[in-house]
Amino acid sequence: MNDSFKKIAKAIKKSANIALVTHIGPDFDALGSSLSLYYGLKQLGKKVSIFINDELSENQKLLIDKNVIEKECDCTLFDLFISTDTPSRKRLGVYCDCFANAKTSIVLDHHKNDDLKGTYNFVDTNSSSCSEISFKLLRALxxxxxxxxxxxxxMGLSADTNSFVNSNTNEDSLLTAYKLVKLGANTSHINEIQYRTQTLKEIELKKYLYNSYKMENDVAYCLVSYSDLKNLKARKADCDFYSSELISLQGASIAFSVIESSKNFYEISFRAKLGYDVRTIAEQLGGGGHIGAAGAKINGASIETVKDSIMNIVKKFESKK
Ligand SMILES: [Mn+2]
Structure with missing residues (x-):
């Protein structure tokens, strides 16, 4: 049950020292939803700190002022913690305990909630981004x-809808975009960085993808072993776009990537075209997600055996259709 923005705004007004946290491996929506609050709450005369423990991507550094971000958090200094874009405690990383022990806490999110609960909560799964929720709260304030x-x-709204292309794009996202453009959002700069800027590293990773992907019937996949990852000098997160890149192939109904992020530990990412369901497949592997985008993490003897077991599950569910 959601608390009203009025109630949440009241809790914010009562607090003097506010900490903002978001999920590990922050994406543009995590940054947009939290940094907008950072600047907004400062206007209200609050002492505000924003904590992110991860390195930001090169593109992210071009769109935000990373100097306002802190790493070390002394929990005792704050009377309010606000988390954005995060459904589970473990996704808060090193700030999980601070949040759990906070005198007052607020959860703002658009994911299906797992176990992250605040004193006050506003979770709207119909919202295409958490930035839209931050916008509504800032207006209430x-x-x-x-x-x-x-x-x-x-920036956050655009990223989570993939520039208003993803199926989560709805009337509200477009209306919010309209309002933000009216308020002076620098859309051309954001688009330039988000959709028209690639690092050499990203090109290298795409080269690997297009040299090594396979297609079996209507299933496209890419395997990245631990040694491939080392050779690419990449982290697992750098290859996260592989499955969404592959699903764009004509004739592919389902796409997945398997990344061996540490020895014999495999992280699988699925994407489906409209009318196909990869959540059920991910659930068979102990994972979960949405119909069109899902994931799982499993241990396995080798990347080939992991791929084979995925293909068996895919075939089983495809033949049921
Ligand atoms: Mn988000």
Whole structure:
């Protein structure tokens, strides 16, 4: 049951020292939803800190001021913790305990909630991004939405809808985009960085993908062993786009990537075209997600055996259709 923005705004107004946290491996929505609050709450005269323990991507560094981000958090300094875009405790990483022990806490999110609970909660799974929820809250707080804040919110909204292409794009996302553009969001700069800027590293990773992907009937996949990952000087997160890149292939109904992130530990990412369901497949492997995008993590003897067991499950569910 959601608390009203009025109630949440009241809790914020009562607090003097506020900490903002978001999920590990922050994406643009994690950054947009939290940084917009950072600037907005400062306007209200609050002492605000934002904590992120991960390195940001090169593109992220081009769109935000990373100097405002802190790593070390002394929990005792804050009377309120706000988390954005995060459904589970473990996704808060090193800040999990701070959040759990906070005097007052607020959860703002658009994922199906797992086990992250605040004193106050606002979780809207119909919202295509958490940045839209931050926008509504900032309005309830009567914060002046500056061009800077509007740009951060637009950045998050645009990223989570993949520039208004993903199926989670709805009337509200488009209406919010309209409002943010009116408020001065710097859309051309954001688009340039998010959709038209690639690092050499990203090109290298794409080269690997297109040299090594396989297609069996309507299933496209790419395998990245631990040694491949080392050779690419990449982290698992760098290859996270592989399954969404592959699902764009004509004739592919289902796409997946298997990445051996540590020895014999495999992280699988699935994507499906409209009308196909990869959540059921991921669930068979102990994972979960959405119909169109899901994932699982499993141990296995080799990347080939992992691939074979995935293909068996895919075949089983495809033949049921
Ligand atoms: Mn999000």
């Amino acid at each position: 009567k914060v002046n939405i500056t061009k800077e804040i509007a740009s951060l919110l637009y």
